[in-house]
Amino acid sequence: MIFKVYFQKNIKEVPVRENTKSLFIEGESVRDVRSKIADRGFNVEFVQEVKGAYLEYEKQNADYKVLEN
Structure with a gap:
């Protein structure tokens, strides 16, 4: 699953x-x-699962990149 942090x-x-x-x-x-x-020392505000139409919308953004760990 893909999550937006x-x-x-x-x-x-x-x-x-x-x-x-x-x-x-x-x-x-x-x-x-x-x-x-x-x-990473981040102050995490919110973690949200991204799927369906919302994921497709985010993929159109030039800054869309899934972080690899």
Whole structure:
């Protein structure tokens, strides 16, 4: 499954919506995805499964790239 992760780059700062970044990662579950990125020091706001029409829409974006672990 593909998941979209919304995060802040610095875990020590208060989340500000304008600074939110996102990435795509393949995993079995939300817990699996969180464990894969735990060592990166991100302040994870939300992890969302992406499928169906939403996934097709995201694939059209030039920045779409699935993170390999």
